[in-house]
Amino acid sequence: MSRTLTIPALDGSGSFSAYVAVPASGHGPGIVIAQEIFGVNANMRATADLYAEEGYVAIVPDLFWRQKPGIELGYTPADFEQAIGYFQGFDLDKGIEDIQATLNLLRTLPEVETSVGQGLVGFCLGGRLAYFAACRTDVSVAVGYYGMGIEHALDEAPKIKGRLVLHFAELDGYCDAAARATITEALAPNKRIEIYTYPGVEHAFARLGGMHFDKLASMMAQQRTIATLKRELGPDYDLSALWDKHCEYEFGTRNVEDTMATMVAEPYVNHIPTMTGGVGYKQLYRFYKNHFVHGNPPDMALRPLSRTVGSNQLVDEFIMSFTHTTEVDWMLPGIAPTGRKVELPMLGVVRFRGDKLCHEHIYWDQASALVQIGVLDPAGLPVAGAETAHKLIDETLPSNTLMARWKTSEGT
Known part of the structure; x- marks a missing residue:
């Protein structure tokens, strides 16, 4: 215009x-x-x-x-x-x-x-x-x-x-x-x-x-x-409500067209650990339709932990959980379903342009995901499984369990 x-x-x-x-x-x-x-x-x-x-x-x-x-x-x-x-x-x-x-x-x-x-x-x-x-x-x-x-x-x-x-x-x-x-x-x-x-x-x-x-x-x-x-x-937009609606279309109604309608003409999404997503409408639509919206396990759920809203950006901290009953292309590409339960702390950095989503940067600990589905043996490695999600919810759970030298500093 x-x-x-x-x-x-x-x-x-x-x-x-x-x-x-x-x-x-x-x-x-x-x-x-x-x-x-x-x-x-x-x-x-x-x-x-x-x-x-x-x-x-x-x-x-x-x-x-x-x-x-x-x-x-x-x-x-x-x-x-x-x-x-x-x-x-x-x-x-x-x-x-x-x-x-x-x-x-x-x-x-x-x-x-x-x-x-x-x-x-x-x-x-x-x-x-x-x-x-x-x-x-x-x-x-x-x-x-x-x-x-x-x-x-x-x-x-x-x-x-x-x-x-x-x-x-x-x-x-x-x-x-x-x-x-x-x-x-x-x-x-x-x-x-x-x-x-x-x-x-x-x-x-x-x-x-x-x-x-x-x-x-x-x-x-x-x-x-x-x-x-x-x-x-101004203008003032309710970025929190806009993001909630976007997530509803992604994980609730699972409607690709409605999901894309919440975004700018040429958006992009980047899942940082696996570099999956899409740049531009055409590639992101292809990604959502064939590898994300309809491909997630039926019990996939997001449990919000905190949200910070700025002038044109929102940061969401949440726990994602699902049972690995389908191949999750965007998170665990190429790994056949294991039937195992996964709980992951995640962080989403969402940028808006006006009242539309411009881009998403999504972060999680990929090692924790691989441990939980049984393809990465945590023995001898500084990695953990669902415990990372549990401690995020309950901070009183033990700290420093992966630090072999933690006991040596006791009393100092």
């Missing part, structure tokens, strides 16, 4: 275009996506689409229009040279005016929930603009990725009224350690400002497909960004 709009400039000098992405729900809080130096290219539009999946009406204004409308560059050396030229010719003051004009128009869109304020997320040039937008516009929350030159404009910091989050890269040559230290020291008194530095990564670490893209840093920064936006703007 996307379209292109025209925004009149505040100074009356003309108008500029903006790409708008709308959530599937048809409404949500409004945010501006401030572009990199490469213009409103496919990457920026995909970023807006991503935030629309998170539940926001995301708008990407063409901030280079005063030099040349419609700039869309790639990432070749020639493109980079052009991009640097546009960056050097960029009028920051006018750019901030154009962001305010974008915010003004955003509030008029019927899809935008105006009662909660508006946000801005910027990258590269946009990361720099996020700081100035926090200082000069009426934005409620601004998030900047690897903005440069902020250390030279800290005299404007007292004007920040909303929340500001700045993500920096440790190896960023455009904002080195000295610059980051200056920024951090100046902004530290404002408790509504958060600053994060990601070790071992370079400028543009969150640009998907870029030469410096780092998935771990990008995921951590994205989680912090969404947490900030939700804290200030």
